[in-house]
Amino acid sequence: MFWERFYSLCLEKGVKPNSIRSSIGITSPGAMTYWKNKGVIPAKATLLAIAAYFNTTVEYLLGQSDDRTPPALPENEKSAPMPDGTEAQYSDKVIRVAGLIAALPEAKQAEALRYAEFLAQQPD
Numbered sequence: 001m002f003w004e005r006f007y008s009l010c011l012e013k014g015v016k017p018n019s020i021r022s023s024i025g026i027t028s029p030g031a032m033t034y035w036k037n038k039g040v041i042p043a044k045a046t047l048l049a050i051a052a053y054f055n056t057t058v059e060y061l062l063g064q065s066d067d068r069t070p071p072a073l074p075e076n077e078k079s080a081p082m083p084d085g086t087e088a089q090y091s092d093k094v095i096r097v098a099g100l101i102a103a104l105p106e107a108k109q110a111e112a113l114r115y116a117e118f119l120a121q122q123p124d
Contacts, residue, residue, distance in 0.1 A: 001063030003036050009054045024049040025108075045103045052096050070096070 010017050017032050024046060026032070034040040042050065047058045051070070059065040101112045 002041050002061055003039070005061050005063065006035065006050065009056065013054065020053060024053050025104075045100070048100050048103055052100050 007017060010020070017036075018029075021027075021029075021032070026046065031042070035042065041047075041062070044058075047061060051058045051061055055070065056068045057065065057070050060068045101109055104112060
């Protein structure tokens with residue numbers, strides 16, 4: 001079920017499965033072959049990354065639900081106090097990225113932060 005849903009989402013988005021490997025944190029070139037040919041389910045952190053990439057849920061990817069829409073967070077969970085005492089407002093995407101990074105091991109969190117800092121310095 002996982003591979004079928006993953007592949008279908010790739011087709012809908014117009015991307016090939018291997019072309020999104022780096023976007024979802026997969027370094028092994030053979031990982032997707034295992035998913036497809038052996039029915040292997042990715043690790044939790046990878047499932048979360050895939051769900052975020054396709055703006056869906058892990059439950060949908062695993063066939064546990066046909067609802068593809070991730071739940072929206074309540075408005076009171078979309079802000080955080082800043083050091084200067086003001087409240088910063090965050091979109092659902094920013095909150096999902098933070099959740100994905102939090103699920104990574106500490107070394108990968110540092111790598112994700114460096115990559116985010118790199119992206120922030122790039123021109124639009």
